[in-house]
Amino acid sequence: MSFVAQSEVSPSACAVFRSIDSVPEDFGPSVVTVGNFDGVHCGHRRVIGEVVARARALQAKAVLVTLDPHPAVILRPDQAPKLITPTPEKLRLLLQTGLDAVLVIPFTAELARTSAREFAATVLRDRLRAVEVYEGENFRFGYQAEADIAGLSELGREFGFRVEAFQPVKIARGVVSSSRIRQAIAAGDLTTARHLLGRSFAVQSTPARGRGYGTQYAVPTVNLATYEDLLPANGVYVTEMRIGTGEEVVTFESVTNVGNRPTFGPDSFAVESFLFRFRPIALGESTPVRLTFLKRLREERKWPSPEALKAQIGRDVARAERWFALRRALGGASQG
Template sequence: MIVFRSLAEVPADFGPSIVTIGNFDGLHCGHRTVITEVVARARKKNAKAILVTLDPHPARVLRPEFPLRLITPLDVKLELLADTGLDAVLLLPFTQEFSRTTARTFCETVLRDTLHAAEVHEGENFRFGYGAEADMHSLESLGNGCGFTAHIFAPLTMGRQTVSSSRIRTVIGEGNMSAARHMLGRPFAVDSTPARGRGYGTQYAVPTINLAPYADLLPANGVYVTDLRVGTGASAITFEGATNIGNRPTFGEDSFAVETYLLRFHPIPLDEQTPLRMTFHKRLREEKKWPSPEALKAQIGQDVARAERWFHLRKALARAPGATRSR
């Protein structure tokens, strides 16, 4: 998958193309439905399958006073998109100036003149152009003059819920990891590094790791069943664990941390630049102030035991005949 980081990087002979446009935060099941169709149509028409997205997220430019915490920061989103079959992603730098681009100019400059779009696939709530001036009906009309057809997708629903990035942010913020997994099509995870100043050395021998401060979306404060991947590639090691997110009120003054107790730990190479990926499976309980450190230690023992049982059950289900492993 090629990543173009500006219009100028797109070759003059690129296309014809089948296009989808959006922020795609979370790359959830609804997004994947559209992308799958874009890729299928591109193969059928001997065209390029391309996704157009904006960086940074428009909300961070237009409403900086209300910082948006992303489900999938850009590097994670690109990693996920690389497995979809897309031929290319076009990252358009989003600025105040770009935000004033009219819908017509966008269609002519980006879709017609640069991508040579034959089809554009969007959800029925898609809006674009200065002040979100244009909707799917406008896209259809503009497409008639720019040589492409517009294909509309109804929102994906699961149960009684519409799958959307905003809904997923809400359930993650509530600690509902099962609902998040259902709509994302995978468990929610965050990428980080070890916290600074924790004494990480060449050979790390303590069974707890704190994540460095994380600017994007985290689940609600509480204790979770997690996996923690340490490192990348063939040398990566994954530990099952129990993770506390919160302010550690038992120790007095609030001190926010994401701290993981690693099950079946053994010493590992680790420093402050080692990549970590934490995957959240289940919330065990909310954060609570305990009467003493001893009471907290006893509760941690119970949390670890519950996490052990969860992993044991997952392994048993995975071994069952005909079972589909749920992650």
């Protein structure tokens, strides 16, 4: 296997290695988990929590290994899932878990041909010096998913690490899985998605180009740039928009339409948010925008006239305002 050497260290003291070659030769010993971790959901965090706890007990490094892009992008591009958490967002969430390091291995056609034995020897034994490996009971790896937990355990006995398998976490009458969460979000079922993720679903993007964003933006609507990963089903949502980074962050309560705007003629897909209690802000085409989806209000539909649509938007805004007023009264806040 060949990898490009890159690495970085986050402010949280969790090292992010962008290749196996960038892991120091004296790294470890380590307690490791390997997987895609799309969504960093409740099930993932259970495994990660055990990895961190065991690493502390053994005075080892807590390490998570993931792949970028998702293997399906290379192996089955026509079936590749839209991601709940693209890699930058996944890393942001993983850096909050107490891990000592995240290893992001570039997934290529060459890597896809790597045998389970070679992966275990090269990555787990030689570079990470794993002493324990934690995986879900359905874990598979290696060329054509040749090895399962039993195969990993056999390799572990040979290479000097112990393997622990976790049963799936169950919430809301079902197993917590990335595929189940994707299905819920794609259907607009934010309640189920929130229970399984352990937080509200959010997307990180930038404003759409060509909308006149300048030094001082003074219009209370923001369209997101084209977003290629997972979005909720077309419809209208109660949302919250966080704009900017660092000390310049400003957050607005909002209502968002996801869809094709059929009232105005040919389909023109957009994610358009109306911001409540808006004030002029610094907003450019590269400004980070985080949109958190809190509640689905209704499906998208074609209205008989722009006037009818305007009246409905007024009702949507009123419903969203009532939702936020109730949340404030109850002392709640979103989990983005």
